[in-house]
Amino acid sequence: MSEAENKKYQSNRRDFLKKATLFGLGSAMGTTLLGRPAQAATRTIFPDGPVLRKPFGRSGIKVSTLSMGGMYDIMNNRLMLAKALEWGIDYWDTAEMYGGGRSEEGIGSWFARKPETRKRIFLVTKLSPRRGADFASRLDACLNRLNTDYVDLFLVHGISSIDEITPELKSWSLEMKKAGKIRLFGFSTHSNMEECLEGAARLPWIDGIMFTYNYRLMHEPRMKAAVEACHKAGIGLTAMKTQGGGPVKKDTDAEMKMAGRFMEKGFTDYQAKLMAVWQDKRIASICSQMPNLTIMAANAVAALNKTALSASDRALLARYARETCGDYCAGCGRICLQAVHNRVPINDIMRCLMYARSYQDFTLARSTFQMLPDETGALLDRLDFRAAERSCPRNLPIERLMKDATTLFA
Numbered sequence: 001m002s003e004a005e006n007k008k009y010q011s012n013r014r015d016f017l018k019k020a021t022l023f024g025l026g027s028a029m030g031t032t033l034l035g036r037p038a039q040a041a042t043r044t045i046f047p048d049g050p051v052l053r054k055p056f057g058r059s060g061i062k063v064s065t066l067s068m069g070g071m072y073d074i075m076n077n078r079l080m081l082a083k084a085l086e087w088g089i090d091y092w093d094t095a096e097m098y099g100g101g102r103s104e105e106g107i108g109s110w111f112a113r114k115p116e117t118r119k120r121i122f123l124v125t126k127l128s129p130r131r132g133a134d135f136a137s138r139l140d141a142c143l144n145r146l147n148t149d150y151v152d153l154f155l156v157h158g159i160s161s162i163d164e165i166t167p168e169l170k171s172w173s174l175e176m177k178k179a180g181k182i183r184l185f186g187f188s189t190h191s192n193m194e195e196c197l198e199g200a201a202r203l204p205w206i207d208g209i210m211f212t213y214n215y216r217l218m219h220e221p222r223m224k225a226a227v228e229a230c231h232k233a234g235i236g237l238t239a240m241k242t243q244g245g246g247p248v249k250k251d252t253d254a255e256m257k258m259a260g261r262f263m264e265k266g267f268t269d270y271q272a273k274l275m276a277v278w279q280d281k282r283i284a285s286i287c288s289q290m291p292n293l294t295i296m297a298a299n300a301v302a303a304l305n306k307t308a309l310s311a312s313d314r315a316l317l318a319r320y321a322r323e324t325c326g327d328y329c330a331g332c333g334r335i336c337l338q339a340v341h342n343r344v345p346i347n348d349i350m351r352c353l354m355y356a357r358s359y360q361d362f363t364l365a366r367s368t369f370q371m372l373p374d375e376t377g378a379l380l381d382r383l384d385f386r387a388a389e390r391s392c393p394r395n396l397p398i399e400r401l402m403k404d405a406t407t408l409f410a
């Protein structure tokens with residue numbers, strides 16, 4: 001940094017800190033994918049009404065625009081579920097693999113105590129095909145843990161190719177709908193999302209998709225077209241990973257400026273990123289991991305915020321996305337996978353790192369890593385990732401990050 005740049009940075013930093021104090025913002029430590037410490041500002045203000053509702057694709061079922069993702073297995077989480085209902089957050093998301101079934105059990109114990117609330121909840125669970133093809137008995141086990149007869153939306157968990165949605169799954173989904181065990185069917189995807197969405201738009205029996213979508217990806221031409229195709233096909237769309245990898249750092253002039261600018265308007269950069277996605281009218285809901293009441297309140301306040309991001313706010317976010325592009329794995333797994341001859345799912349490992357470093361959720365990071373093929377840990381240590389690194393359009397330091405993953409997970 002030159003002396004002039006340093007002066008500008010220091011002045012913006014002072015300005016930012018002044019605003020943070022003025023707006024009463026606390027700070028929570030976070031870490032980026034690359035492992036650098038970062039600060040995220042949060043404001044504990046409670047929502048003054050229920051969050052908005054939107055139709056979920058052609059199903060017409062209205063869902064809350066904010067969806068509860070995360071773990072609900074301890075007493076404290078029951079308080080969160082009660083608050084979620086009070087604030088109108090009645091789209092609840094879980095999966096067989098979250099906490100090895102404990103997340104579903106937590107929701108099940110809620111329904112055991114409050115059976116009258118079941119009909120108010122749009123309930124989602126997911127099964128990963130990587131854990132086996134026996135979906136029928138596994139779905140029954142999910143329903144048992146959830147203490148319910150049906151889920152509103154069933155998702156095939158974490159596909160990376162539309163070919164994973166087989167004709168057999170189509171027949172199974174129709175059978176389950178007939179049996180009343182699922183109302184809607186679809187998939188979630190963190191990997192090769194554009195390709196999965198393009199394929200889904202051609203399958204009229206896909207009702208819903210949960211996919212990685214944020215201020216970094218929403219401007220990419222292929223992503224824009226894929227979202228439009230699904231929207232036109234009447235598929236209900238839920239965005240996840242909307243923070244685009246972690247909190248905004250305060251390392252550079254552009255970062256300080258951005259954080260300060262949103263604070264002046266009365267919200268944090270964390271909330272601004274959610275608002276950018278909500279402004280895309282094709283997205284029915286945002287699924288957000290909300291591990292505590294402070295984060296849930298901040299998200300609900302953002303969902304109610306009537307202040308739209310201006311064109312220049314959105315441009316600032318887009319500029320920030322460009323400037324920090326090398327800090328974020330975009331899930332285009334096919335590219336780096338080819339470079340290691342399909343031997344190590346690099347983008348899945350990047351996601352594990354994101355869970356561990358940005359979300360500070362080691363349980364989720366480890367359980368996701370354990371879902372990867374058995375030989376992954378050993379290969380991480382042996383393989384040369386330089387070709388993968390050269391192929392990455394975002395110039396991510398894959399070699400170093402795979403070493404970090406070996407230390408953390410293998």
Ligand code: SF4
Binds near residue numbers: 330332336337346398
């Ligand atoms: S590491 Fe690079 S090529 Fe691989 S999925 Fe991430 S952004 Fe794409």
